[in-house]
Amino acid sequence: MVALLPLLAAAQGGAKSVVTTDRVRAELLAHAPDGIAPGRQVWLGLQLAHKPEWHTYWKNSGDSGLPTQLTWTLPRGVEAGEIAWPVPRKIPIGALANYGYEGTVLLPVPLTITPEFKAPLAGDLEVRLKANWLVCKKECIPEEGDFVLKVPARSTTALNAAQFQQAFDAQPRPLDGGGSTARIEGSALAITVQGLPATLRGKPLEFFPETGEVVETGAQWTQAWKGEAWTAQVPLSPQRAASPTAMPVVLASNGQGWRTELKVVGAWPAAQAAPAGLPPSLEAALRENARAPATPSIGFAAALLGALLGGLILNLMPCVFPILAIKVVGFTRHADDHRGHRISGLAYTAGVVVSFAGLAALMLALRAAGEQLGWGFQLQSPAVVAVLAALFTIIGLNLAGVFEFRSFLPSRWATMQAKHPVADAFLTGVLAVAVASPCTAPFMGASLGLAIALPAAEALAIFAVLGLGMALPYLVASWVPPVARWLPRPGAWMETFRRLMAFPMFGTVVWLVWVLGQQSGIDGAGALLALLVALSMTVWALTLRGRVRLALGALALASFGLLAWTAGGAITRVATAQPAGAQERWQAWAPGRVDQLLAEGRPVFVDFTAAWCVTCQYNKKTTLTDREVLADFESRNFALLRADWTRRDPAITEALAQLGRSGVPVYVVYRQGRPPVVLSEVIGVEEVRSVINNEL
Template structure:
């Protein structure tokens, strides 16, 4: 897709997300009744129990959303933007809730985007299973049902809303007042197809073929809805054709695809006798998926280095046996070296190389800059390690990379990198805003700049766990403070070593290019890695604070850029425009700034049928008690290595082996601070992510390498 085509869509999506976050009055008033009403939606909790709620019966409950004209909510796959409605149930012991029986969605175009969702009135039914363990109270024989629901309702702007609902159903009696609504919703469910379906990955296109559709549909145009989000280009044109009883389609893949499923549930919809009729099929995927968007930020150099070092990673199968201190120091040193290949720190290092080149003829300046940069890196690692050890000794459950578990720190880094990117792009020079005596001080103290660049590099790179660092950092927790700090210092020395060598050894320095006009072009080009890092940080914040937080941060960064631009103006217009832009920034900060640091509420529940489930304390033991092995992925959004390894975890052969061994897959998301996950990592002798563990009843947990390979993972699964 050309930039001219992609940019309007990106711009529209950005403003849509910002509108979602900026809208006020976005949360419905909490209610303990069965109805919540906002200006956009009337939400009501309905129940259908024609046979009562005795043990062994199934009771249907559901959230009915009645939208105002032009407003809509979303299906399980929301399309290009939006969020599906979520339901959190509070039920008596012995009563379990199933999945939402999603009715057929509609395709809703919005500008250059397309969403999947519902308009008008829709009921989202959920089955409740009454097991023999349900024991009604003698004093109160009703079945008490409580629901906390969240939905995103959109027109051109989007408003996140929520409500709390409660119902009581008589156990012995029947409830059939809402029979028509539930019957209509259940009739709107897609029917299972018995025929064989297949999806073939052909470059950047999916070739879909479906058999078993009713004869009456042959020749008709069908609507196409994949249940797996973030795979296809939702708004793009696609083609379909009938070859007898075989329906085929060619659908373009999304350039921002983040999923590589082995099986794709597909919903096909058509109009029949004035009614929408749908069919669902499980299509097996053939062919090799292109590289997913999540790994797009991994440079070829990084990918090559990761593969080259994967075979060298030690086997920490027995975390109870500590490594020798010297081995840990060597691993920390090598891990620090590999940190230089992490995309998140590349912009800082590129600027460092540029500063070396700028002073190519100043040998003394080279040495001073290299030593100052090394001091900044090493002291920052030691300070971070000392802070973490001190907080842990005070009872805090923290691990390596804890600074990026704070939304405030992530947002501050995004602001810093935005300003640096604007400076590199040539929008402004720091000299325009700094007093002359400060500039004079800066010119007299270039070592201070080098030192601070080392500090910034550590702040961004430290969460990117490299090979050999996991075991070293885990060991540091059990060592005396001085020895532990030596390990942190070794990481810093490893990271600074290439630049220290370039500053002290003339032969290395001669490899650097000579100064010239190319440096200005290179400087401006470096603005784009800076902005790419901002995109990554906004994505990390979205995992911590949700779409509201990410949208708020984007809006504030745009407003901040407006302030910076206004301060570069000349003449009479500067003062009023600057005052206006500062006022806008202050207004936005007051209105939506709290969304940036507001933690996102999460739930450990996972929909039935999902391959990965959320990790929770005790969940491994529960799965092992059933006799099945367990694979746990300890991961985080800010961990680049974790994102790289997801390609291995999504490999079709690996997934087939896991299915054959009936492995329970759990994902422990450490993006936000979670003391329970920190404690679980400590038990494994680890202090950061990624960590991959295979549990089997009666055996010691097997901790795999931090850089996963398909062969290693399949070999470990074969031994189960």
């Protein structure tokens, strides 16, 4: 537990003044040259430094995109205003155009300090910011950051004066709007602006309307000076969605802008509905630049309930069954020891909860450091898979009676399990989480998806409740006497049951070998099998007495190893095979592939899966190979994509996050012009057929 404290601290300290991604460096800055007090000038600002060719968006993003959004958490008596947007630039994208920022831009926000504000005793004003921005090149990536900044409340803050002054200089200056109009003339706006500086006369100006979806951003337009008035003829958008009575606009020259409000003169033509089928190139461009992060649709309380139910259901998942065997043996071994049962139940629960929280803290800390990880990330490492396979091989041999741990250990160590049942139960809980964590049970998906978007403390609470749900049946069984009385009494049957339980443990080893085969190919699976055979041979040889028996044991194990190597290839090939006619239906998922297929007019079904996800394999071998389901896919002209997350893939991690998920399985149906539909984790034939046949 002590080793987890730095990870917990790192996860809880994920909020900071700087967030860096592969595309943007974002920093929260403050400017309080006169200190913090009522009536004083205080500014905050988010500075975005873009990598070359990347950009974010203005308050009106143009034909596509999304403006940066800032959500503040401030002390009582401190209120944040709106972003004082600097003058943007026009960013052409084929026949379209957006308004945004490249290079480095500071988005300043004024603070109002009211008389209710009381300077904190610590002397610092703590500011928290949740920021979301869409950063685009040819592709678009929704990003976010949690920032915290402590601003001295009893002294001045002017270290960032130069950056804020540059942002103030880039803000448009107000113009007297008297006489400035936007006259509706057929399918265009005839714009007249009065009161511009005399130094601008005769010069071409840039035009940025603050109201979106009115003019055709990427179209050609004309401008001219008529004496002191600047005029322009700007085409209306064929898909106009707004009919304002006044239009605030920004005119700019060489980075300096002037803002005025145009009075709309005339009657707007009837707004046209968007055509049912936009050109594929336009449709793809719009989707490419307007992709926003999916917001989880459930609240924190619902997420806690989903985590508790999901943890309970985890006990029914195949990957957890071997651990249940160990718990059943342990329960029956001490059936008459009620106090021991209770202590063991608490220790097991503590092991499960601490392990879930520890894994979650590690994942959150690595994500805060810029890693693209999701739930079950540990089994994306072939080394972890190999270590688990070796561990379960040893446990299986022990359950089968091949050896006893006490025969290999000093007598003092050999009796530790009996002397320290609490530690033994706690470690069993840790082992259960190691095997169960890659599974995603029903109710878990949405809860885990919300957890990774929450502050660290709330996220860890969700994972802890998930662990509590998984341990709850054993906790209840250990503390409720009627449940304990249902347990069978100790007897000779226990030895037979113990040996029987070795088989699900070996089944887990087979599964892990297959997982490593998916990650590293058949050679990797073969190498792991050879390692496990060598490990088994060593364990067995150590139990033999006499040279002859040792030689015979070694020969038998060598023969078994040769057969296992041959069988390993067959296992891998059979496990990865699909029914006839099914495999060729699926294509590999890739970023942008869904958009391409939708632009071609095809609906898309995406299977987010991984070899180490037992639920994924169950669904793949049952529902997704059902003849009626496949026939419906074919009749509806569905494109089938498979996103394989067996090895770490940041693009798949990001796609899952956009869907509000952090683990697999996830099944999604995409249709042109409609939001994606996310199915349940354990899908049934009727559920899939209902969704893919629903054209509404």
